[in-house]
Amino acid sequence: MGVSDNATITSKGQVTIPKRIRDELGLTAGTEIEFIIEEGGTIRVQPKEPPLQRLRSVKEKLSEYDVDIEEMRRESKAAWSSHIDEDET
CATH class of the missing domain: 2.10.260.10 (Pemi-like Protein 1; Chain: D)
Structure with missing residues (x-):
C-alpha cells in the first residue's frame, strides 16, 4: 500500500x-x-466493518480456539441470574 x-x-x-x-x-x-x-x-x-461482517470475524477467530459458545452462553446466563438474585435479597 x-x-x-x-x-x-x-x-x-x-x-x-x-x-x-x-x-x-x-x-x-x-x-x-x-x-x-x-x-x-x-x-x-x-x-x-459492517455489524454482520464483524460477527463473522469474531466467529472465525473464536473457531481457532476450543470454545463452546453455547456453554459460554449458559455460564453467562447463570452468572447474570445469580447477580440478579443477590440484588433482590
Whole structure:
C-alpha cells in the first residue's frame, strides 16, 4: 500500500480525508470510518466493518480456539441470574 498524505483539522474538529487515500481505501460519501488510538499515540483510521461482517470475524477467530459458545452462553446466563438474585435479597 504505502500511501500517505496530510490533512488539517478545522475549527469544528473536522478532517477531510485526502482523495488519494479515499481512492486507495474505496471510501465514498456515507462510508462509516472508525478512529483507533494505538499505543504510542498513533491514530489508525479504517472503514468501519459492517455489524454482520464483524460477527463473522469474531466467529472465525473464536473457531481457532476450543470454545463452546453455547456453554459460554449458559455460564453467562447463570452468572447474570445469580447477580440478579443477590440484588433482590
